Every structure is written in C-alpha cells, then in structure tokens.
Amino acid sequence: MAGNLEKNSRIYVAGHRGLIGSAFARYFHAEGYQNLIVRDHASLDLTDAGQVQSFFDEQRPEVVVMAAGKVGGIVENKTYPADFITQNLAIQLNIIRSAHLAGVKRLIFFGSSCMYPRECTQPMAEDTLLTGKPEPTSIAYGMAKLTGTQMCLSYNQQYGQGRFLPVIPNSVYGANDNFDPVSGHVLSALINRFHTAKQNGSAQVTLWGSGSPRREFLYSDDLVGACLTLLQTDPDSIALPINIGPGEDVSIKELAELVTDVVGYAGGIEWDTTKPDGSPRKLLESARMKAMGWSAKTTLKDGIRQTYDWYLRNRCEPA
Template sequence: MDKSSRIYVAGHTGLIGSAVKRALERGGFADVITSSHRDLELTDALAVERFFDSVKPEYVVLAAGRVGGIVENQTYPADFMNTNLAIQLNVLRAAHRAGVRKLILFASSCMYPRDCPQPMPETALFSGYPEPTSLAYAVSKLAGMQMCLAYNQQYGEKRFIPVIPNSAFGPNDNFDPKSGHVLSALIRRFHEAKETEAPSISLWGSGNPRREFIHADDIADACLALLEGDTSQLQFPLNLGTGKDFSIRELAETIANVVGYAGKLEWDTSKPDGAPRKLLDSSRLLAFGWRPTVDFTAGLKTTYQWYLDSMVTQGVQP
C-alpha cells in the first residue's frame, strides 16, 4: 500500500472508523474515501455494489455497524442482526467483486463464549455459547468473521482480515447511558451527577466483572500496520487488546476521579453483570510487531475532554 492508494473507510463517523480516518490522514494517505448514511445505505446491496463500481477502492476498512450496550442488545436483537448481517454481506461481496487488495473487518470480543479461558485465544471461538445479554450482536459478528475466512478459503487469497478488538473508547464514542457501552456511558453519568451535585449514583451489577479497554487510536494504528504490512503468513482472526483488564468497580472509580465526581457509588446487584471477564490473548498481533501506546488514564482524560468539547460544539450545556 502506498500513499496514493484508494482506501474506503466504512463507518468513518464512528468511534473506530473516525480513528482510522485520522490515522490515515496523519500518515499522508491522500485518497481516503468515506460515505455518509445519506449518500450510501450499506444495508442496500445494490447501492453498495454501485458505490464500489464507481469509486473502485483498493483497500477497505469495515468499521460500520450497529453497536450498543446491554439494554440496547436485549431490546433490539433483531435490529442488531439485520443491520450487521446486511452490512457485512453487502460490503464483503462488493469488495470481492471489485478485487480489493485487502479488507479489514472489525468484529467483537462479544463473540467469545461466556465461559472461556482467560486470556481468550482465537482458538476458543465457537467452543461455547456467547454471553446471552449480547447474543444477537455476537452471532452477527461471528457471521462477518466467518465470511472473511470463507472468502479467503474459497478463493485462495488471504485478503479479508477479521480483527477482534476488545472494548474500545475514545473520541466520537456514544455517550448515551441507554445505548452506549459501559465506559462512555459512565463518563456521561458521572459528569451529569457532578453537575447536579448528586450525592450518589446507582450503577448496574456488582462491579466485579473485568473488562479490557483499548483506545481507538491504538486500534487504528494496528489497522494501518495490517494494511501496510505483509500479512500473508498470519493466521486469522486476530485479537486486538492491551493485555490489561480492570474490574467495572475500578473503572467506575477511575472515571469518577477523572471527571471530578465525589459522591457515593451504589451497586444495584439486581441488574445483570454480563460476562465475568473478557481479556484477549493478542499474541498473534503482538508477534506481528504491533504494540499499544495509549496510556489508559491519559486516554480517559482526553476522551472526557472530547465529550465536553463536543457538547459545546453542539450547543448543549455539558
């Protein structure tokens, strides 16, 4: 891949897609293509085929899809499956027809069995049942990953690369407490509790489950390394994590400190915890030469600042 290569980033306004776009622009890549929902509906197969025929991308980063927290997953499971399956099927098929040199598909650590060896190796996929609270999403992402492997197997070329990042965070995240993931949702909840001087805040579950978090900029750096490097000898899929995890209780306390909320944290154990632990074994990608560089607390601070700045930009009192 050279600086003039035509690269299509699907989902460029989202958390991971926007980070990939920034990384490509910082790297001097001059022909980065994006599309908005208004211009291209990725669930429309014919529209996607026409788009690929028109722009003729050489490389594709598929970071588009429907994501959300436990409540969203349990409320709209059919929507999660319909949207994600359609996007993956349409983009992979169009990319194959267009003869793209490489495609990176971002899957999810939700795909792993609930009861899984820790850290979770890629070989543990399909060895058990995923966490029920995010089952529909997990199955849709498993299908996308398997489609990549199927294209590679059937056509004898390892062009489609499924990558499994753990819980991502950073600028352009979804901070809605109802639909966002735990880290971004907590940032907003603690900020609002601080602003209203709430004496306490109620949090779901026991606080004991452990999660691994990775900044979107680290994910983007790994993406560029895979696009530019020789991936012919790699075994797919590839886990993408930092190798460090935190309990949800530790996460909440750290975010409260970053935000400046001094009230009491109350844990509602009547609410579900989700999977007990999700730590990835990223040895395959580490052996390839990639390393995470963003410090967790520093990343939290910049993410919180982005949240504050975005509220001002949108004319909303943060």
Template structure:
C-alpha cells in the same frame, strides 16, 4: 501502501471509523473515500456494488454497523443483528467482486464463550456459547467473521482480515447510558452527576466483571499495520487488546475521579453483570510489532477533555 491508494472507510463518522480516518489523514493518505449514509446505504447491496464500480477502492476498512451496551443488547437484539448482517453481506461481497487488496473487518469479543479460559485465544471462539445478553449481536459478528474466512478459503487469497478488538472507546462513541458502551456511558453518567452535584450514582450489576479497554486510536494503528498486503499475515482472526484489564468497579472509580464526581457509587445487583471476564490474548497482533501506546487513565482523561469540548457538553460544570 501507496499514499495515493484509494481507501474506503465505511462508517468513517463512528468510533472506530473516525479513528482510522484521523490516522490515515495524519499519515498523509490523500485518496480516502468517506461516503455519508445519504451518499451510500451500506445495507443496500445494489447501491454498494454501484459505488465500488464507480470509485474503485483498493483497500477497505469496514467499521460500519450497529453496536451498543448491555441495555441495548438486552432490549433491541433484532435492531443490532439485522443491519449488521445486511451491511456485512453487501460490503464484503462487493470487496470480493471488485478485488479489494485488503479488507479489515471488525468482529467483537462478545463472540467468545461466557465461560472461557483467560486470556482468550482465537482458538477458543467455538468452545462454548456466548454471553446470553449479547448473543444476537455476537452471532451477527460471527457471521461476518466466517464470511471473511470463507472468501479467503474458497479463493485461496488472504484479502479479508477479520480482527477482534476488545471494548473500544474514544471520540465519537455513543455516550447515551441507554444504548452506549460501558465506558462512554459511564463517562456521561458521572459527568452529569458531577455537574448536578449529585450525592450518588446507581450502576448496573456488582461491578466485579473485568474488561480490557482499548483506545480507538491504538486500534487504528493496529489496522494500519494490517492494511499492508505485503505483510506475512498470521493465522486468522486476530485479537487486538491492550493485555490488561480492570473491574467495572475500578473503571467507575477512575471515571468518577476524572469527572470530579465526589458522591457515592451504588451497585444495583438485581441487574445483569454480563460475562465475568473478557481478556484477550493478543499475541498474534503483538508479533506483528504493534503495541498500544495509551494507558487507560490517560485515555479516559483525553476522552473527557474531548467530550467537554463538544457543543452539547461544553456548558456543563467543569471539575475542579
């Protein structure tokens, strides 16, 4: 990919988009298109078409959209489904119309069946129903994935690359316990509990479900591999995960250690757990030469170091 190629990162301030932007900038790509929401409302098909015609992007990373943890999925399913459907329809159509050389679309591991053989291979996507607590979000993401595959199939070109990352974390995530993903929400919970010298933290569920967690910077490196349109693309979609998982209980213990929380962790078993396990088979991505470089422990420590540097959190008590 030419260093002067016009690359549009839609959603460049979010968790995944900001990681892709950081990597592209570090690699010397000099023509990044990074519109703010004020400059471009991605759910407005006419505005998106006008932007593409004016700026003529050659490559697209579609990282925009709404997402959240189990609480947000449970209480605001329409708020997750509606904007994702609108953004996907508008942006993917513009990418097709304007001949984008390669588009990366981020689907979600939530699309996999609640009961699924582990690790989950891409062929298992349609073998059962997704976890009910996230079915609205999963359905929206499945629609985007299928739209990518439909463009490829109808027009005979592999320009659209749908990928399925697993539980991404990193800087610029949503750390609100009411709406954020599990890792970042737990980081904020334990940070606050440590600062207040709380005796206990109560968490949803049993702590037994297992998840694999992928640092956003590792995902960005995978995306850079896939943006190369000269690459012989494997079958689509493509799972992207580190290949190892931990229980939510183990995750909580790691975060408690990193944040310096010394109290008790209490599990509220009356609250839902979600799918029992979601481990991806990422052999398609690894066959392209990609390997994640960050361990979970180090990734969480790096994220917490970043988190404490943010103005909203820098005045809090530091762990000893």
C-alpha cells in the same frame, strides 16, 4: 502494506463518523493520504445491496476499513436483538461481497470479544471461538460478528487470497464514541453519567450490576496502529482472526473509580445487583499481535482523560 497501502491508495472508511471509523479517518488525513473515500448514511445505505454494489463499481476502492455497523451497550443489545443481527448481517454481506467483486486488495473487518463463549478460559485465545455459547445478553450481535468473520475467512479460502483480514479488538473507546447512558458502551456511558452527576451536584450514582465483571479497554488510536501493522504484513503469514488488546483488564468497579477521578465527581456509587452483569470476564490473548511488534501506547487513565476532554469539547451543552 508494501505496494497496497500508499499515499495515493483509494481507501474507503465505512462508518467514518463513528468511534473506530473516525480514528482511521483522522489518521489518514493527518498522514496525507490523498484518496480517502467516505459516505454518510444519507448518500449510501449500507443495508441496501444495490446501492453498495453500485458504490464499489463506481469508486473501486483498493483498501476498505469496515467500521460501519450497529453497536450498543447491554441494554440496547437485550432490547433490540433483531435489529442488531439483521442490520449487521446485511451490512457485512453487502460490503464483503461487493469488495470481492470489485477486486479490493485488503479489507479490515472488526469482530468483537462478544463472539467468544461466555464461559471461556482467560485470556481468550482465538482457537476458543465456537467452543461454547456467547453471553446471552449480546448473542445476536456476537453471532452477526462471528458470521462476518467466517465470511472473510471463507472468501480467503475459496479464492486463495488473503485479502480479508478479520480482527477482534476488545472494548474500544475514544473520540466520537456513543456517550448515551442507556445505549452507549460502559466506559463512555460512565463518563456521561458521572459528568452529569457532577454538574447536578448529585450525591450518588446508581450503576447496573455488581461491579465485579472484568473488561479490557483499547483506545481507538491504538487500534488504528495495530491494523496498520497488519496491513504492512504479508497476509499469508497471519493466522486469522487475530485478537487486538492491551493485555490488561480492570473490574467495572475499578473503571468507575478511574472515571470519577478523571471527571472529578466526588459523590458515592451504588450498585444495583438486580441488573445483569454480562460476561464475568473478557480479556483477550493478544500474544500473536504483540509478536508482530505492536503494543498499545495509551494507558487506560490517559485514554479516559483524552476521551473526557473530547467529550467536554464536543458533547456538552454550554454552561
């Protein structure tokens, strides 16, 4: 972003310890950005409007990467919908409003493919948002993300400045993901499940659903690359929101087979079809992002391998 993203720019990464935020923090550190601003929850509660406003007044960030929020897999979304919608709406309202008042030059907001209708033409193009009801198992989270996206667009419209950039990545994975088999997203949860089964010598692993739904997975470092492309582009030339995905999907069954191959689990897989599948397919139409010169560089198998390597180094108990 010529003139706005320089090595001495004041950059605030909200959620710097999470999956997406940590990928941005690693990039900025590696590339020598000198004024990276981070805060943990103990020092800044993003659901507290007063704390957030004071933080922006004091720090005056120029660029904000808004990667903080409550996320989880299908079980978490079904069990705690009030938490998902309340916490995400509060964080979004506080950060976006405070960023506007502080004169932030650019803010990246991460929407979700959960925002799209459950029954949607595939691949899902941005103009199909709000044409149908989102998947019921994740509707609270999806509605919160839809609201955050519309907040960004509304500020841009009312104040005539393209400062807020809502993007829609598909299922992101990588280092610092949540690998919990209950609360984590499907790919990271599968890594944990199959690794544990391998360590325990389990003959079989039971997974939810039929294995037939199809999902698109985006490695976290590739998401960083896409957002940097956007930050280096004239915002008035970008139709928002914009999808970010590699353009290929796999069935959950195929994903499970890839993970077992990487992890080295040789047992069997049973599918519990009494449990929900979620949306039948979520593949993004990312042609507009690719027309800007971006493409995903990490294959799914390579990304799973790199994620598993990180998991072994950081999440496993010593033997």
